[in-house]
Amino acid sequence: MFDNWMWLNWSLMGLSFAVLIGLGIRAARIADSGDESGFLIAGRSLGPFVGAATIMATGYSGWGFVGSPGVAYEYGAIEVLGNFLFGPAFVLAILFFAQFLRARAQAIGCCTIPEYIAREHGAGRWVNVLQAISAVIIVVLLLVFLVSQIKAVGLLGARWLDIDLAASATLMIAVVVLYTLLGGLAAVAWTDTIMLCGMMLAAVVIVGQMLGDTSIGGLIAELRAIDPALVDPQDSGPYGASRGSVFTILAYATLWAAVLPYMGMRFMAFRSDVKMRTVALYAAPMGVVLSLVPLVGLYVRARVGGLDDSDEAMPVYLTTFLHPAVGAVITLCILFAMKxxxxxxxxxxxxxxxxxxxxxxxxxxxxxxxxxxxINRGAVAVLGVLALVLMLYAPPFLLSWLGILGTGTLLAATVAPVFVSVFWRGNAYGALASMLTGTLTSGGLLLFSGAGWMIGPLAGCAVATVAYVAVSWSTFSIQPRVDAGVADRSDAAVPSPAAGRLARG
Structure with a gap:
């Protein structure tokens, strides 16, 4: 269907690349401000709309436009409910955690989550140990997630441009690397804002087409005729063995939005005068619109069926049900979501x-x-190439599962030293124990058990929290809490503990 319109696809791609790189060039002045925070957290310059847009664009991404429709195709309507719960979760994280993290990070002078963990829990050499270990965990687990994102954008780009997966993925990741290394987080946030507008447009057009073709009732009837479990599930599909297991997504996604490093760095990047309730007011309607996209999976299951790879649900929809010109624009918007x-x-x-x-x-x-x-820019280039190579040689995988393996396990690793420490701050031993136990528990359950996709990360969070409190409490006599979260990198003695005081900064 797209053969006669390939010129439009390539033209749109070239235009979008020029816009993204142009924004990267403009953002370079912030990255090159002489302060490393300019590259890492946009010089703490994000306003409410751009901040909300980059948070929601990052949250609803390749998994939202390709992975989630694939899960809906495979497991039915339970995925639509599960996807919808992410919007309220992001709003809760913005309202009840973003303000604290922004203020606390600025007070102790940190720009990344590993630096935050280290300064909140360590002193002397412990700062270096905690920062190094948390950074390694983040690199390993987020590379897993990055591989899934590159595959998602590569699959859709290959179909859109009529090239093979390797060429498509290389082309798409090259432009991402270029504007990211030029402008750092400012470039990422500005391009995310453009991308979010495209994602919203895509969601509205897609839902409009489906509702113009059939009603929700008609779609339900078609699905019930194929398999009643698609609309009346007896369990939560990949999320757990009971119907109620899907609601664990609300807890998971709230912690996910609050704790994961790439979300936390956005909270650190807001201007000090930005009110988080204003950010939440922008984010809420964005989440509602984007949560409707998984309906595509149900629609393709009813009207097409027979897919060997459920992640092909969205690409098949685009080439089957939309006019080539409209499909080209919407495909570009979805590629934006993945990027x-x-x-x-x-x-x-x-x-x-x-x-x-x-x-x-x-x-x-x-x-x-x-x-x-x-050094910062070189790391972007090297790690972008490494992730591309890993994707090219990775075995087949379900995009959503690989994303949860990476981000869910990272959530379990960081939940205690980042989130629990707001209410009760432990010490370096507790932070280290929680990161290791959270990683092993969540990763082990996801890789080697039949537990649901939410059970592994949430169990990891619980185990990590217990380890954080128990180990910290039992080792305060060896390494007390860092008073007020201020640490240095010298070999000086550890400050006295703030005994019995809540760690609210």
Missing amino acids: STANSILHTVSSAVSHDLRQALFPHRTFSASATLW
Whole structure:
């Protein structure tokens, strides 16, 4: 269907690449401001609309436009409910956690989540140890997620441009690497805002087409005729064995939005005068519209069926049910959705390497502002190429599952030292124990058990929290809590503990 319109696809791609790279060039002045926070957190300059847009674009991404419709195709309407719960979760995280993290990070002078964990829990050499270990965990687990995002954008781009997967993925990730290394988080946030507008347009057009073709009642009747379980499930599909298991997504996604490093760095990047309730007011309607996209999976199951790969539901929809010109524009918008998360993950992973590992491994070495900027930019390029190579040689996988393996396990690893520490702050031993136990528990359950997709990460969160409190409490006599969360990198003695005081900063 797209053969006679291939010129339009390539033209749209070229135009979009020019816009994205242009924004990267404009954002370079913030990245090159002489302060490393310019590259890492946009110089703490994000306003409410851009902040809300980059949060929601990052949250609803490749999994939202390709992975989630694929799950809906495979498991039915339970995925539509599950996807809808992400919007309220993001709003809760913005309202009840973003303000604290922004203020706390600014007070202790940190720009990344590993740096935040280290300064809140360590002193002396412990700062370096915690920053290095948390950075390594972030790099390993987010690379897993980045691989899934590159595959998602590569699959759709290959069909759209009529090229093979390798060429498509290389082309798409190349432009992401270029504008991200030029402008850092400012470029990521600005391009995300453009992408979010495209994603909203795509969602409205897609839902309009489906409702113009059939009613919700008619779609339900068609699905029931194929398999009653598609609309009347007896369990929560991949999310758990009971019908109610799907609601664990609300807890999971709230913690996900609050704790994951690429979301946390956005909270740190808001201007100090931005009111989080205003950000939430922008984010809420965005979440409602984007939550409707998984209906595509149900529609394709009813009207097409027979797909060997459920992740093909969205590409099949685009080539089967939309006019080529409309399909070209919507495909571009969906590619934007995938890139919005790919650029966020790439920026976070590269920051963990170029900033956190650099500080942890070379604590006494001083780099010039220009050298630091080039280290940050070089890390983006190297890790972008590494993720592309990993994707090309990875075995087949379901996009949504791989995304949860990476982000869900990272959530379990960081929930205690980032989120639980708001209410009760432990010490370095507790932070280290929670990161290791959370990683092993969540990763082990997702890889080697039949537990639902939410059960593994949430069980990891619970185990990590228990380890954080128990180990911290039992080792306060060895390494007390860092008073007021202010740590240094010297070999000086650890400050006295703030015994019995809640760690609210």
